[in-house]
Amino acid sequence: MLFRIHKEGYSLLAISALLLVVLNYAIGELVPGLFWPVLVLTVVLYLIILQFFRNPVREVLVADNHIVYAPADGKVCVIEEVVENEYFKEKRIQVSIFMSPFNVHVNRNPVSGVVNYFRYHKGKYLVAWHPKSSTENERTTVVYGMGNTEILMRQIAGALAKRIKWYISEGDQVQQGRDMGFIKFGSRVDLYLPLDAKIEVQMDQMVKGNKTIIARL
Numbered sequence: 001m002l003f004r005i006h007k008e009g010y011s012l013l014a015i016s017a018l019l020l021v022v023l024n025y026a027i028g029e030l031v032p033g034l035f036w037p038v039l040v041l042t043v044v045l046y047l048i049i050l051q052f053f054r055n056p057v058r059e060v061l062v063a064d065n066h067i068v069y070a071p072a073d074g075k076v077c078v079i080e081e082v083v084e085n086e087y088f089k090e091k092r093i094q095v096s097i098f099m100s101p102f103n104v105h106v107n108r109n110p111v112s113g114v115v116n117y118f119r120y121h122k123g124k125y126l127v128a129w130h131p132k133s134s135t136e137n138e139r140t141t142v143v144y145g146m147g148n149t150e151i152l153m154r155q156i157a158g159a160l161a162k163r164i165k166w167y168i169s170e171g172d173q174v175q176q177g178r179d180m181g182f183i184k185f186g187s188r189v190d191l192y193l194p195l196d197a198k199i200e201v202q203m204d205q206m207v208k209g210n211k212t213i214i215a216r217l
């Protein structure tokens with residue numbers, strides 16, 4: 001599996017590297033005895049920042065619109081039947097994935113199809129596992145249309161994640177497994193699936209984007 005850095009991290013990583021080099025140079029000149037301990041700490045800090053923006057190359061196992069792949073890495077934190085009030089306004093099966101600061105933060109299209117609906121909502125920054133985060137936090141709502149079937153996906157900002165990025169628009173034709181967005185640091189993704197979908201994951205299961213099958217339609 002190839003290792004890449006996501007484009008959302010380019011500027012922050014460059015600025016961080018410059019600042020840490022200047023800091024280490026200053027410490028070496030002013031307090032030589034602290035140079036090596038500070039160097040080790042700054043290298044560790046930079047590696048932590050670097051891993052936030054990793055973007056592993058992953059292709060879906062089988063391209064199939066009867067399969068809903070995980071749109072993100074993380075832990076399944078919700079599986080329940082709920083009323084989705086923004087678009088469907090009726091019951092759907094909600095499956096939510098919590099992304100910790102140590103997960104890959106790329107979001108991918110769970111299916112292929114047409115973006116029938118897209119909205120960005122400003123909001124709060126409750127912790128991502130809070131029950132009200134789906135409706136009160138900063139978020140996007142995307143509805144994928146695949147013929148007679150639609151599924152809804154939400155990107156939800158968490159307490160640390162205060163920048164959601166997306167690369168799709170209403171009316172776009174999108175491909176399963178391709179990048180659709182990015183959320184910095186801890187966050188969450190919700191899927192709203194038809195009631196007859198066969199759920200293939202369990203609570204607290206760790207999933208990987210483009211690799212774990214969330215449901216079969």
